[in-house]
Amino acid sequence: MDKPKVVLGVxxxxxxxKACELLRRLTESGHxxxxxxxxxxxxxxxxxxxSALSGNPVTTEVWDSVHEVPHVRIGQSADLVVVAPATADLLAKAAHGLADDLLTNTLLTARCPVVFAPAMHTEMWEHPATQENVATLRRRGAVVIEPAVGRLTGVDTGKGRLPEPGEIFEVCRRVLARGIEERRIDLAGRHVVVSAGGTREPLxxxxxxxxxxxxxxGYALARAAVARGARVTLVSANSELPDPAGADVVRVGTAVQLREAVVKAAADADAVVMAAAVADFRPATYAEGKIKKRDGHEPDPIVLVRNPDVLAEISADRARPGQVIVGFAAETDDxxxxxxxxxxxxxxDLLVVNEVGEHKTFGSEANEAVVLAADGTETPVPYGPKEALADTVWDLVAGRLA
Incomplete structure (x- = not known):
């Protein structure tokens, strides 16, 4: 088989x-x-x-090797174009169709999926001109990954940092993994909320x-949604996984904190997927000091109280018309x-039902489930990578949003 052809714009x-690491991951994975x-x-x-890392010639000019018409051929033959980092200037040129060098010419001739990974100072990212350019590119079907929050150049910190190369690679891999007919960016312009991880209730x-x-x-769902063009808010409960590129990550600990974060993020969301394992109960009291073992005494019983039912709450009181709500049911029998x-x-609207246990689903790279729908339909998902289940969920969500 021919290797997938990727253009890495820088x-x-x-x-x-950082793009050197992205290049290494792409070449080592057979691109x-x-x-x-x-x-x-x-x-x-x-x-x-x-040139050394890619094994291919490198030029910035449309005038080099003119007989090969590089300003047209490179984009025409590509299976994916990814620009990392994408500066404010590059985003502006791409949005307005300017073509003053080889990269911008390539972007105009590409008929494959295009991924932009912006990196710039916070003020530049938040400027109305940049936001308008990003909206234009997304509306045309490009995937524009949200920048990460962290240390920028100098002493500045904020949103605008290039996501980690490994996570940008995952976005590219997910975009390429979908078949030619499925490479539509069907969640472009949508805001989705995903909860992930497991809550912890302190004793x-x-x-x-x-x-x-x-x-x-949950992280697989977030990555898949980014690759399909969505703006993603990931409410993460006690997970140690790296932040998915392009997702705004909100970290929480308890069920009450998760409820607050989900309800806030869902206010303008088109879809909410509750993949987190949310504790049904929490201790009625919290001991300010460590509970001691006392010789000759049995421990006091732990009294539990109910946690808020976040899934039922957001399903009953939807923040906007047409909002799609997806739940997960982790069951051990029947x-x-x-x-x-x-x-x-x-x-x-949808409930992903799977069997869990000490050695099933939790912590595994694979999953098996049945997606039940409120209209009575059932979609079985055979045992396989969790990203396959994620794509099935988003297929069903996208169909309902459409």
Missing amino acids: SGGIAAY EVRVVPTDSALHFVGAATW DPVRFLGNRSTGKQ VLANGRAKLARKGC
Whole structure:
């Protein structure tokens, strides 16, 4: 089989050095990569580096090798174009169709999926001109990854940092993994909220009631949604996984904190997917000091109280018309029967039902489930990678949003 052809565009920002790691991941995973930098990018990483790492010639000009018509051929033959980092200047040129170098010409001729990974100072990212350009690119079907929050150049900190190369690679891989007919960016312009991980309910300063969820399924849902063009808010409960590129991550600990974050994020969301394992109960009292073991005495019983039912609440009181709500049901027995009862009780549109246990689902790279719908349809998802289940969920959500 021919290797998938990827064009890696690099524009002139300090984060250009991180694109070397992205290039390495792309080439080592079997992609044919052509690096197309801007003149400014070469101030940060030289052409020799890009050529050595990619194994292909590197130029910024449309006048080099004119007989090969590179300003047309590179974009025409690509399976994916990814620009990382994408500066404010590059985003502006792409949005307005300017073509004054090889990279911008390539963007105009590309008929494949295009991914932009912006990196710039917070003020530049938040400027109305940049936001308008980003909205234009997304409306045309490009995937524009939200920048990360963190240390920028100098002493500045804020939103505008290039996401980690490994996470940008995951977005690119997800975009390429979908078949030619499925590469539509069907969640473009949509805001989706995903909860992930497992809540922890503190007993005392050192102990808590928790569960085995690691957040892998929720993070797979977030990554898949980014690759399909959505703006993603990920409410993460006690997960140690790296932040998915392009997702705004809100970290929470308890069920009450998760409810607050989900309700706030859902206010303008088109869809909410509650993949987190939310504790049904919490201790009625919290011990300010560590609970001590006393010789000759049995421990006092732990009295539990109910936590808020977040899924039922957001299903009953939808923040906007047409909002799609998806729940997860982790069952240990009578899986489908319990799932159908829960779907009716919660009032959500879709319920992902799977069997869990000490060595099932939690912490695994794979999952098996049945997606139950309020209209009575059932969609089985065979055992396989969690990203496959994620795509099935978004297929069903996108159909309802459409």
